[in-house]
Amino acid sequence: MRRMLLLTVSLMVSAAGFAAENFPRPEFTQGEVLPPTTTPPPRAEIFSLVDVAVLGLMLALAAYFSLRQRSRANLVLLALLGLVYFGFYRHGCVCAIGAIQNVGYALGGNGYALPLVVGLFFALPLLFALFFGRVFCAGVCPLGAAQEVVLLKRVKVPTWLDSTLSMLPFIYGGVAVLYAVTGSAFLICRYDPFIPFFRLGGTDLMLGIGVGVLLLSVFVGRPYCRYLCPLSALLRLAAPLSKWRPQITQHECINCHLCADSCPYGAIRPPTPSGEKYNRRAARRSLGWQLLLIPLFIGIGGGLLRLSSPMLARVDYRVRLAETLWLQEQGGASQTTTAPPPMLEAYDNRELPYALAYQRAIAIQKWFDTGAWALGGWIGLLFGLKLVGLMLRRRRETYSIDPGACVACGRCYSVCPLERSEGDAGEPPVVARTA
């Protein structure tokens, strides 16, 4: 299937034509000097390696500030540096969030070779998360920094809503990867809310999304990170495996819940009520049922999205083009035009047989048929696992950080009364103990 797609594309390339040389170059009596055709080179490759070096250095610093030094001030400074460098200086490209799509695009074939820099931008934040938690979010990501600094009037998101919305990054990530693998579109880049600010311009839609998200993040802590960012989905999976992770305090927690109040991201879980009685047997049976239901969810999700795969595929302009050509050939072009007319002009201009466009569209549609199954199954799996997760009970004696949700912002370090008394040779103050 992929081979057919490649063949089709290569055929289209070879069939492309220029205007014939209608007017041969004249022979001048006096030697005519050609003015040079200027071709300024792109940014030298060495600079993209500088980007990687900056990324690595900042990740290391973020890990040091959040885990060793436990300094929120330094983390914020580092994040602002990231905002300036990766955001305003590098205009938001290359970015670790978007790199997910490049990996998908390269996986799908598409004649695309993953550049070294993009590969490292994908891998480094994840590898760091596997050892130090989400330090990328804390001190490197320009989108995170932008939301972090505008959070002024905090509104607590109810736990049920937060928990439901935090499934969105997994779904959005799945959709984005599907469109990247098929080579249709890079949705994460297209709807990146902060890109118009970094570039000081953009389409009305992008600006609208940007202003909306920025306004929202004045009241809700990091809405993009928590409820949309596909990289946060991957980091959420990686961070709980981390070897070292942020800890509210090294002392014995006195359960004063100041840390939980300080966390704008709902990442601090309260202690579980003790002495709660429940029927273990019934709970176990119920859990068994939930586990059995997962394949059913996968099947339902996959089946449903498979039904809508023609609709999903129409986002791809190559599919829309084939549709338009088909309608045109049937003589009904005036009835429906789903692709803008220049597409037709482009096709006629190159004198390509329409069959090529049909073949290509069919190949893409096949990709989408399989992809829609996988995406639907993925969403079903998420729902199934979510339900199982709701069933599971974890005992927590004290307030503790959920490493998947924690973006290592460092707020809780400074509000913990046990941490404030750092000078007193590690002995917690009496006030805090009796409180």
Place this chain on the structure above:
Amino acid sequence: MADKVIHPDEKRVITRRQFLGHCLRGAGVLAVGGLTGGLLHAGAERGDMVWQIDPSRCIGCDKCSKSCVINPSAVKCIHEQALCGYCNLCFGYFADQRTADTPGAENERCPTGAIGRSFVEDPYYQYVIDEPKCIGCGLCVKGCKTFGNSSLILQVRHDRCLNCNECAIAAVCPADAFVRVPAKTPYLLRVKNT
């Protein structure tokens, strides 16, 4: 930090949870490293990729001047002089509706007057693009392609291009003309530049 006395033997004890954690982390490192490494290995010799317009596909539709994230667009017209026919009546230069075959805004195709015309020898004229004036609308490209040698082409200028991950023009290009090319050969000219 509380100094907890740890028995020398206690350090070596590894709980089941810790062991599982180590295994999962190892698996994670292998997965991320393997995926990225494999993909990088497959395209090892290619290096960075940049956007470029395949001039054989370009239809000069004027999307380039409007859709680029920077203004004026990173796309500009390039004149491949070696292909030029030095026509007296250049269709890249003169508009279809003109009052006379002489320079002047009312007779020129270029909306910004970015094409300079100079006499070489009878009956040949040379055309040079004034790049700062060019907005990449492609009107001259279309004219030259329809009637002439196609020596005027649109190209992404890499001193201007931000190399966005998803090129905003590529997303709307009706002719499928935007392609990623290796950064080592960033232009798609028909004649090797000297």
